[in-house]
Amino acid sequence: MLTPHENTLALPVGTTLDRFIMRKQEDFPYATGELSQLLRDIALAAKIVNREVNRAGLTTIIGSMGQENVQGEQQQKLDVEANIRFIRALTNGQEACAVLSEEEDDIIHTGNCQGRYVVAIDPLDGSSNIDVNVSIGTIFSIYRRVTPVGVEATREDFLQGGRAQVAAGYILYGSSTMMVYSTGAGVVGFTYENSLGEFFLSHPSISIPRAGQVFSCNEGYWFDYPEYVREYLTQCKRDQFSGRYVGSLVADYHRNLLKGGIYLYPPTKKAPDGKLRLLYEGFPLAFLIEQAGGQAYAGTTPVLDIVPTDFHQRSPLFIGSADQVESLLSYAAETASA
Numbered sequence: 001m002l003t004p005h006e007n008t009l010a011l012p013v014g015t016t017l018d019r020f021i022m023r024k025q026e027d028f029p030y031a032t033g034e035l036s037q038l039l040r041d042i043a044l045a046a047k048i049v050n051r052e053v054n055r056a057g058l059t060t061i062i063g064s065m066g067q068e069n070v071q072g073e074q075q076q077k078l079d080v081e082a083n084i085r086f087i088r089a090l091t092n093g094q095e096a097c098a099v100l101s102e103e104e105d106d107i108i109h110t111g112n113c114q115g116r117y118v119v120a121i122d123p124l125d126g127s128s129n130i131d132v133n134v135s136i137g138t139i140f141s142i143y144r145r146v147t148p149v150g151v152e153a154t155r156e157d158f159l160q161g162g163r164a165q166v167a168a169g170y171i172l173y174g175s176s177t178m179m180v181y182s183t184g185a186g187v188v189g190f191t192y193e194n195s196l197g198e199f200f201l202s203h204p205s206i207s208i209p210r211a212g213q214v215f216s217c218n219e220g221y222w223f224d225y226p227e228y229v230r231e232y233l234t235q236c237k238r239d240q241f242s243g244r245y246v247g248s249l250v251a252d253y254h255r256n257l258l259k260g261g262i263y264l265y266p267p268t269k270k271a272p273d274g275k276l277r278l279l280y281e282g283f284p285l286a287f288l289i290e291q292a293g294g295q296a297y298a299g300t301t302p303v304l305d306i307v308p309t310d311f312h313q314r315s316p317l318f319i320g321s322a323d324q325v326e327s328l329l330s331y332a333a334e335t336a337s338a
């Protein structure tokens with residue numbers, strides 16, 4: 001008799017995302033199907049954003065909005081477009097009662113107070129790479145609400161902490177488009193077939209190699225990095241590990257997830273708490289990496305153990321192959337004990 005997880009893994013490569021989600025739900029007869037529908041809603045918005053990304057160079061959707069978002073960062077037209085598309089899909093889908101987006105100051109109430117889930121989202125990640133046709137992405141994180149069904153969601157629904165996530169994932173708009181997610185029973189990946197308009201199972205069970213030989217960080221900030229990070233990176237170079245940095249978190253993360261490696265965004269003078277946002281970048285990617293057998297730390301604290309206090313809170317991020325993250329932590333421990 002197969003366990004529910006094994007049953008899902010037994011599905012063949014080429015299974016459509018819809019069928020996969022349906023079969024996975026059959027493994028849990030008491031599940032209501034709302035989370036499954038929510039994942040379908042996200043996949044639908046991803047297809048629309050994928051279309052916009054693909055033709056961005058031919059439309060007026062490329063370029064800057066000429067204004068900053070709530071993070072004080074230049075907003076790109078595609079940031080705004082992706083934000084609209086995901087919020088619309090989540091609103092129309094009726095499973096999410098509220099959405100937290102990188103592009104919005106406050107929670108967006110969808111008007112679906114019966115919805116049992118809330119979603120935190122980075123609609124378009126790597127926006128500095130849009131204009132130059134380099135891979136970009138979307139990152140999402142799903143919680144079951146703690147407030148009662150029937151009333152509006154509140155801050156508490158979003159500030160439950162990373163270990164409370166029921167699902168998380170990302171879409172990579174790359175040389176092919178992929179959706180990778182976990183509902184807490186391993187990590188699966190689907191590749192989008194443009195002409196058929198479907199995501200197909202391509203990576204039935206993703207686990208990150210324990211020993212990676214890649215480091216990914218913005219070395220332009222080298223002199224701002226903590227000493228222990230510089231020492232670790234120097235050792236990586238002595239060991240002739242490869243340096244790989246796209247500058248789109250989703251793309252850097254995806255490569256390391258499949259091939260092994262560590263991604264580092266340490267605190268810098270410009271960003272003393274790190275640059276990446278906890279609720280829609282750090283938490284979802286940390287949830288996935290633990291599901292894939294890797295590790296994620298913010299300094300010396302596991303990312304998923306951080307208690308969030310703010311929607312747009314930032315945090316350092318060291319994430320990837322277990323051996324590499326542990327090695328980095330040993331440099332941190334040495335510094336602390338010196």
Ligand SMILES: O=P(O)(O)OC[C@H]1O[C@](O)(COP(=O)(O)O)[C@@H](O)[C@@H]1O
Nearest residue numbers: 122124125126127128218247248249
């Ligand atoms: O230019 P930097 O400092 O290396 O920052 C790159 C990082 O910033 C981000 O672009 C932030 O994401 P957004 O594009 O969603 O704001 C990450 O994707 C990326 O890894």
Ligand SMILES: [Mg+2]
Nearest residue numbers: 122124125126
């Ligand atoms: Mg981002």
Ligand SMILES: [Mg+2]
Nearest residue numbers: 102122124125
């Ligand atoms: Mg973004």
